[in-house]
Amino acid sequence: MAAEQRSTTYLQPSFTIPRPDRDVTFILPSQEATSKVPDGVTRIVIPPGSQWTPSPHWHELYDENFRVVAGHVRLTVDGRTSIVGPKDGVQRIAKYDVHDFMRADATSSEYSGKDQAQEEWMSKDVIVEEWTSPVDGMKEIFFRNLFSVIHDSSRVYGWKTELQLMMVQSHCDNYPVIVSDSRIWQPLTHVLFFFAVLLGGWLGLKPWYDEYTPPRLRGVATSRHGAVGKDELKKSK
Template identity: 30%
Template sequence: MPRTNYRSQTTFTVPSQGSVSLPPLRPPSPNHEVYITFPISSKIATGLHWHETHTEYLQIIQGVALVTLGDSTERYTAKSGVITIPRYTVHESRHVDLIVKEWTDPADGEKAIFFRNVVGLILDRDPAARTLQNLRTAWNLFVVFWEWDNFPRFVKMPRLWGLGNSVERGVTWAILGSAALIGRWVGVRGTYEEYGTKDDLRP
């Protein structure tokens, strides 16, 4: 798939779905906050997922978000303050005409590189792509998820003596890990120079 060089770009818009504003790649910014805007027509949701090396923070700037933390879903607005999402906590955000700010601890800039690669792949995808091409894009997104601490929950298990969480994580690790392992042999990577890489996080 041909890749567009988005390295100098800081705002990315997916038509009718929303936009994301990111810090510049060069020079590295001390500000690692990410701003995401969803119009009222957007049907995007993050999907249930968790992070293993980062605590995530959300703050609603405008609008309303439905945020799921574990098994509880609540409405959040700008008056709700900062939403803290601990590591390994399964969570999801659904949006209604929303602007939200996200950042992480550690504040290492990885979230911005993650978004650069995810949105870059989506924007470079051929809208008229056939099923096989769409599957390859999904495969590439799985490798990006693996590379950048974003683990989707593919199955929901009963909470039996703590085994449910272990099974859920095991399934996700098996799927993403296999995608990344096979991807190494065929050039499907978690970062692309045209979008942004770990090298861009270095001073």
């Protein structure tokens, strides 16, 4: 697999994910003065009619901060679901808490026939922001490499795409729930990722690529878990 085959996307300010209902846009942090989002923050724009969800997942090295800028979402954290809007402020999602979200009106039966204010936001984009604690750029590395791999999947990775995606997820502390049984979802995901990373490395795949990762973040990517990884290294000495 020749490195030059990959798209050069590290300067791309946003990624739009094609979907059968409505496309979802991720606006990523930028060093440009005209950036639409604060440094370290990813903004997700979910249009009306979209049923997109990131699917249940968890993190083990980072707490995640979640804020609704416009509209309302149905946020599920550790099995508890609530409707969250701009007035609810920042939602802190702790390490190991399985979480997921989607537009609150994605399942219309619960939100049909509401008052005028709710009908108004149901017809507009839902906008949410995410960032980690600590903020070190690893979330941006994750999104940039994940979406770039998806973009290049048919042309560069082919049947290796799923392996490549799992390598990115494992490297960037993003673990999906594979089965519904809460007693085994964490060990099962780790076992599957262990063999995926092993096989992917043997096939010449990497957990991140220069073509996808801004120069300012390549040191973080190399340290595997950014500021968290550096802290752990210090403790081990």
